Every structure is written in structure tokens, then in C-alpha cells.
Amino acid sequence: MLQLFRKERMWEKRPLKDRYDVVIIGAGVHGLSTAYYLGKLGVTNVAVLDKGYIGGGGSARTTAIIRANYLTSQGVLFFRESLKLYEGLAKELDFNIMFSQLGRLDLGHTDSSIFGLRQRAEINQLLGVDSRMVGPKEIKELVPAIDLREGKTLPIIGALHHPPGGVVRHDAVVWGYGRGAARQGAEIHPFTEVTAITQENGRVTGVETPDGRIEADTVLSATAGWSSTIAKMLDLELPIVTHPLQAFVTEPLKPFMRTSISSANLHVYVYQTDRGEVVVGGGVDPYPTYSQRSTLQTLESLAGHALEMFPFLGRAKVLRQWAGLCDMTPDYAPVMGRVDGLDGFLITAGWGTWGFKAAPVAGRSIAELIATGKTPDLIEPFGLDRFRKGKLVNERAAAPAAAIH
Ligand SMILES: Cc1cc2nc3c(=O)[nH]c(=O)nc-3n(C[C@H](O)[C@H](O)[C@H](O)COP(=O)(O)OP(=O)(O)OC[C@H]3O[C@@H](n4cnc5c(N)ncnc54)[C@H](O)[C@@H]3O)c2cc1C
Incomplete structure (x- = not known):
């Protein structure tokens, strides 16, 4: 029964x-x-x-983004091991943790950001982490909905692709x-x-x-x-200084992207959940506080940056927004x-x-x-x-x- x-x-x-x-x-x-x-x-x-x-x-x-494509050898080795443990965690705990390895793209819009991403690709590969540089053609293949039109202040000129990265419940x-x-x-x-x-x-x-x-x-x-x-x-x-970090999700939309995307230049990251909601987050708020209230100002700026990549999201409705505390080290x-x-x-x-x-x-x-x-x-x-x-x-x-x- x-x-x-x-x-x-x-x-x-x-x-x-x-x-x-x-x-x-x-x-x-x-x-x-x-x-x-x-x-x-x-x-x-x-x-x-x-x-x-x-x-x-x-x-x-x-x-809940999981990835191992860090920059320092200490960081890469540490997060590589964590990613490996996440891959076996549902079995280990006998509990469905819903780990979707949808891959991750870190976008580069300037020569200096491409230089930094290349450095990460080299270190990642040396330490056995699957990540490599891709150009606009491959980015478009991975995320057909992304706006790669020319003439933007921050054009997307390349990305670090990390296929085993993902999102967990x-x-x-x-x-x-x-x-x-x-x-x-x-x-x-x-x-x-x-x-x-x-x-x-x-x-x-x-x-x-x-x-x-x-x-x-x-x-x-x-x-x-x-x-x-x-x-x-x-x-x-x-x-350690405590800063708030905010994020929001939209109403569920039909699937339009599989890979999670982050842009340090645009201060934003975006992915679509298995349920169809679009999750948008960014960097910490610039002031220290223990308050966990979200703000309209951050919602506006995150949404604006997400629209640079996906202009059609301008019509999506925001379902909820929240903030949490982050213990930032220098x-x-x-x-x-x-x-x-x-x-x-x-x-x-x-x-x-x-x-x-x-x-x-x-x-x-x-x-x-x-x-x-x-x-x-x-x-x-x-x-x-x-x-x-x-x-x-x-x-x-x-x-x-x-x-x-
Ligand atoms: C919006 C947002 C997005 C994020 N996105 C990502 C992401 O994509 N990937 C990623 O890896 N990380 C992400 N993070 C960071 C990640 O969530 C945290 O680093 C992680 O959850 C910290 O876990 P923790 O167990 O150390 O702390 P917490 O989950 O904060 O737990 C600490 C606990 O301590 C308790 N506590 C505090 N003081 C006391 C006390 N005096 N007595 C008893 N209990 C006390 C609190 O109630 C709390 O439950 C994000 C964070 C935020 C806010």
C-alpha cells in the first residue's frame, strides 16, 4: 500500500x-x-x-551552486574534493539531494577578465578539474537564449566552461x-x-x-x-565582516537554459531550476549588517544585469526575494x-x-x-x-x- x-x-x-x-x-x-x-x-x-x-x-x-573551478591550487583541491563528495552524497546519505550537474559558464567581457578566466582554466586542468575556455559560438550552443548581439558596453567575448558544476536542493x-x-x-x-x-x-x-x-x-x-x-x-x-547577500526567483518559465551562468563584470549570476524558476543573484551588499532584509535597490540592479544577458526576462514576474548573512574574509x-x-x-x-x-x-x-x-x-x-x-x-x-x- x-x-x-x-x-x-x-x-x-x-x-x-x-x-x-x-x-x-x-x-x-x-x-x-x-x-x-x-x-x-x-x-x-x-x-x-x-x-x-x-x-x-x-x-x-x-x-546552492556547486562548482570546483576556483583560482588557487589550495582552493581548487579543496572544492574538487567537495564536488566529488556531492556526486556521491545522495547514495551516502540515502536521501535524494537533487544534485543537477547542469554545468557552469563564467563569462568574460574584457581582456582582463578573460586573462583571469584563462588562468583558472590552466590551474583547473593541471589539478584535474574539468574546465576550459570557450568562445561566443560555443556559448550560444550551450545557451541559445543568451543575447550576444554586438554594440553592448560589456560584450560577451568568452567564458570558462565547467561541465560538472551544478545546483543542489x-x-x-x-x-x-x-x-x-x-x-x-x-x-x-x-x-x-x-x-x-x-x-x-x-x-x-x-x-x-x-x-x-x-x-x-x-x-x-x-x-x-x-x-x-x-x-x-x-x-x-x-x-571576518558580515555582509548581506540577496537573490530572487521569477515565476516558473518553460525551460530556456540548462547551464548556470555567472558574470563578475555584470555582478550577476543566473540559472533556471528544474521547476522552471529563474534564480538571479549577485555580489554581497556593500555594507556590513546582521539584518536579513532584502531591498528594492538590489532587486533592481540584479534584474537590470540579468536583462543584459536575457532581455526577454523583462516580462517575467518576480516571485520572491530574500537575503542572508555572509561571513566575508579579506x-x-x-x-x-x-x-x-x-x-x-x-x-x-x-x-x-x-x-x-x-x-x-x-x-x-x-x-x-x-x-x-x-x-x-x-x-x-x-x-x-x-x-x-x-x-x-x-x-x-x-x-x-x-x-x-
Ligand atoms: C543569497 C545567498 C546565496 C548563496 N549562494 C551560494 C551558492 O550558490 N553556493 C555556495 O556554495 N554558497 C552560497 N551561499 C553561501 C552559503 O549559503 C553559506 O556559506 C552556507 O550556507 C553557510 O553554512 P553554515 O552551516 O556555515 O552557516 P548557516 O547555515 O548560516 O548556519 C549557522 C547557524 O548558526 C546559528 N547560530 C548563530 N548564532 C548562534 C548562537 N549564539 N547559538 C546557537 N546557534 C547560533 C544560526 O541560527 C544558523 O542556523 C549563499 C548565501 C546566500 C545568503
Whole structure:
């Protein structure tokens, strides 16, 4: 007989204990993926706490583009591994994450942007990531609806094509990781805000919540846009500034494009979902704030830039618009690992506008660090101490948001 309702719960509601081996602050995609991979390594006395509902932060607001065509060797190797994990994730979690590998085009409109894209193509190919330069003819074949007419201020003169890039169903990834983590023993506690972090003699010993104090051997902050507020509880200043990022979708239209397209010069990216909606996003708003309100000004500017590529969209109706918080670092790369002078405290942050695609490899790596005490090679370049040592990982040219500053 057709089973209309799932009998099994995704995760159980359990009473909060006063001690765990690991407390993870933030039940977004990063907190939950870390809990999942910890479970696989046998670390199961874990609580994931969130001040809101599960996956309600940046993970609920992402446009969920997955790709590995970054610029630096450190970035390409890291995101290449994450893309590989995404390819097997539905099977791994036994949950349909709806990963559509529709490919990705990064457009170039000027000599300097083509130079940057070529550099990425070379590095991508050297490191085994499928991406190469294409000209207007191939762009038109891939996206027949795109407007390549001459006479524009920013003509499309080439693009970086990355066929394995795609889009995933963000809620499904969050739920899949949450269910997977809970099945292995982790507890998930929504609406449980961390209000303070306790420490003794340079060692973090737990957290405080309105429901009481919790002790832990390890506390991980996986709070993305709120990372600085958590760090402040420890008198720690992070090289992170929180900016809002906005996006909108149109009503569903008949399929007219399969590939996702981004243009750093036009400050915009566009793709069509399997349901037909056109998703349009761009770079972060230029002011720091913790407000998650969207604005008419950004809607107008994003829409204007999208119309440069697809003028016929001028008649499409906007269904909804939203904003989320992005924890931006000066080098557009993440921050993962220990914090010098604070034993028992780890951070996974600096996820900016690019963090959803990183969740599988970041969660797996942080879990390995917690379980073994050793920092995996893949995340070694992304330590917080790189800012003190002056060893930045400059991904600015590969993050679409970069162009807006
Ligand atoms: C509009 C938009 C589009 C984006 N598009 C893409 C994209 O196409 N591809 C991509 O890879 N990335 C994209 N991103 C970025 C991506 O969404 C984020 O980097 C990612 O979701 C961060 O996940 P997270 O788990 O680290 O943080 P979040 O999902 O933000 O989770 C952090 C959680 O911490 C909780 N928290 C905060 N403070 C406390 C506290 N004191 N106590 C308890 N809990 C607390 C919050 O409630 C929140 O649920 C986009 C972001 C936005 C806003």
C-alpha cells in the first residue's frame, strides 16, 4: 500500500544533557555535516545547538551552486574534493539531494577578465578539474537564449566552461546530513541559543544556554554570518565582516537554459531550476549588517544585469526575494581549524558567498581534526593563523561576489 506519511522521524527530540564530547554551535549545513562525519569516525556523544530552526541561517537562503573551478591550487583541491563528495552524497546519505550537474559558464567581457578566466582554466586542468575556455559560438550552443548581439558596453567575448558544476536542493542536503548524524547518535537541538562560552586556564570547557550549562571537551563554532558574535564571547576578534547577500526567483518559465551562468563584470549570476524558476543573484551588499532584509535597490540592479544577458526576462514576474548573512574574509577563503591559545575551541567560518558547496569536505575534515587531533592537509592552508603569518589564499578572482567591492 502507498505509504503517504513517513513513519520514521528525521531526528528525535531529546532532553539536553549537561555534558557532551563535542558541542557544535550552529545547525546549518556545516554544523550538521561535521556531526555526520564525526559519527562515521565513532564520535557520537555530540550535540548540535541552534538558536533558530534547523538549517534556517545561510543554509536556508543559499542558491546552492556547486562548482570546483576556483583560482588557487589550495582552493581548487579543496572544492574538487567537495564536488566529488556531492556526486556521491545522495547514495551516502540515502536521501535524494537533487544534485543537477547542469554545468557552469563564467563569462568574460574584457581582456582582463578573460586573462583571469584563462588562468583558472590552466590551474583547473593541471589539478584535474574539468574546465576550459570557450568562445561566443560555443556559448550560444550551450545557451541559445543568451543575447550576444554586438554594440553592448560589456560584450560577451568568452567564458570558462565547467561541465560538472551544478545546483543542489539545499534543504535536502541539510535534512540528509541531520538525519544521518542523528542516526549515528548525535543530538540536534533547535531553538537552543548559546549565550556564553565557558573557559578555564586557556581551555574552553563548554557553553551556556538559557536551558543551562553544558560541558564539552570540544566546542566548534559553525555559525557563518554570526561567527564574530560567537568569537566575541571569547574576546576573540576574527578577520571576518558580515555582509548581506540577496537573490530572487521569477515565476516558473518553460525551460530556456540548462547551464548556470555567472558574470563578475555584470555582478550577476543566473540559472533556471528544474521547476522552471529563474534564480538571479549577485555580489554581497556593500555594507556590513546582521539584518536579513532584502531591498528594492538590489532587486533592481540584479534584474537590470540579468536583462543584459536575457532581455526577454523583462516580462517575467518576480516571485520572491530574500537575503542572508555572509561571513566575508579579506582573501575570500574560509577559516577552518584550531584557534591559537584556546584549547578545545575550533572554528569553521569565512564561508562568505561560497560555503554551501564546501560543506561535505569541510565537515569531513573538521570531524577528522576533532577525532584525531591532526589537521588534514586539505584544510591546512585555511587556518586562522594565516592572517598573522601573512599567508593569505587569494580566491577573490574566483568568487562572483568579489566584483562588487
Ligand atoms: C543569497 C545567498 C546565496 C548563496 N549562494 C551560494 C551558492 O550558490 N553556493 C555556495 O556554495 N554558497 C552560497 N551561499 C553561501 C552559503 O549559503 C553559506 O556559506 C552556507 O550556507 C553557510 O553554512 P553554515 O552551516 O556555515 O552557516 P548557516 O547555515 O548560516 O548556519 C549557522 C547557524 O548558526 C546559528 N547560530 C548563530 N548564532 C548562534 C548562537 N549564539 N547559538 C546557537 N546557534 C547560533 C544560526 O541560527 C544558523 O542556523 C549563499 C548565501 C546566500 C545568503
